[in-house]
Amino acid sequence: MTAPVQERAAEIFSVRRVGQYVEFTIVAPRIAAGFEPGHFLAVAVGGENTAMILRRAFAIAGATPGDRFAGTVQFVVAEHGPGTQWLVQRRAGDTLDVVGPLGRPFPLPKNAAPAVLVGGGYGSAPLLPxxxxxxxxxxxxxxxxxxxxxxxxxxxLAAKRLVGAVTVTTDDGSAGTKGLVTDVLPEAIERIGAEIVYACGPMPMLRAVGAVAKERAIRAQVAVEESMACGIGVCMTCVLPVRGADGASRFVRSCVEGPVFDAMDVRWGDVGRLPADLVGADAMGGH
Structure with a gap:
């Protein structure tokens, strides 16, 4: 497993608006060298004198090794709060303080198993690599x-260049089929004879994708979108209730043990709360 590194002055190579998102390419050769699909990075926001001390986590959308263009990394930002508002105002030539690659990458099948990749919003970014x-x-x-x-x-467009036909759904019908990804996922699984599904996007979507995969007795590996304040397993803000190999459920850190999990292992109905049967929950004593 690649150890994360800190690039204190990663130069922004390019900034590109893509619909409602902003795509950054930064020069970060050491992060690029260790990248595997599913890794993410954590970006300091606000500048040197900011009160925003927590980093913002973004899935890595791609990396170019150091022998080309000095080693670059791409990530995609959706503007939400003050941190991302500051970030999307950065321009080419500015520098960022970033840490990566972080987390566990997508597990790859031992054989060339047919796969369906499902992305929700900018959650498709880690699925392209x-x-x-x-x-x-x-x-x-x-x-x-x-x-x-x-x-x-x-x-x-990038997905079409990679695999040809891509199935698109939108809630309002403004592109592709009106509806949800799970409306078309069963047909995609059947069409390709999929043995595994990979997904990244909002938590309700991941839960629904996992349910579709379970119905068809195939595995689903999902990259969760939990808030990750530190990215290195210290702050405990990104914990999820997950069943282990021994059948017992525990809180695990999405940033270290994840962000990729087997959908069958995540206790989706208990996300955001403390189930009484989790290992160690009895010690909380009602706290």
Missing amino acids: LARTLLAAGAPVEIVLGAASADRLYGE
Whole structure:
């Protein structure tokens, strides 16, 4: 497993608006060298004198090794609070303090198993390098992208260049099929004879994708979108209730043990609360 590194002055190589999102390419050769699909990075926001001490976590959308363009890394930002508002105002030539690669990457099948990749909104970002890796290993790949509206899709053109036909859904019908990714996922699984599903996006979508995969007796590996304040397992803000190999459920840190989990192991109905049967929950004593 690659140890994360800190690039204190990663230069922004380019900034590109993509619908409602902003795509950054930064020069970070040491992070690029250790990248595997599913890794993320943590970015300091606000500048040197800011009161915003917590980093913001973003999935790595791709990396170019150091022998080309000095080693670059891409990530995608959706503007929400003050941290991301500050970040999207940065321009080429500015520098960022980033840490990565963080987390556990997507597990790859031992054989070239047919796979369906499902992305919600800018959650499709980490799936594009995954698709390249699977295709390079000889695995048939199909991609399903969904979003609330056309301007909240990400990576549709890149996905089409990779695999050809891409199935798109939007809640409002402004692009592709009106509806949810799970409305079209069963057909995609059948069409390609998928043996595994990979997904990244909002938590309700991941839960629904996991349910579809379970119905068809195939595995689903999902990259969760929990808030990750430190990215290195210290602050405990990103814990999820997950069943272990021994059948017992524990809180695990999404940033260290994840962000990729087997969908069957996540206790989706208990996300955000403390189930009484979790290992160690009895010691909380009602706190």
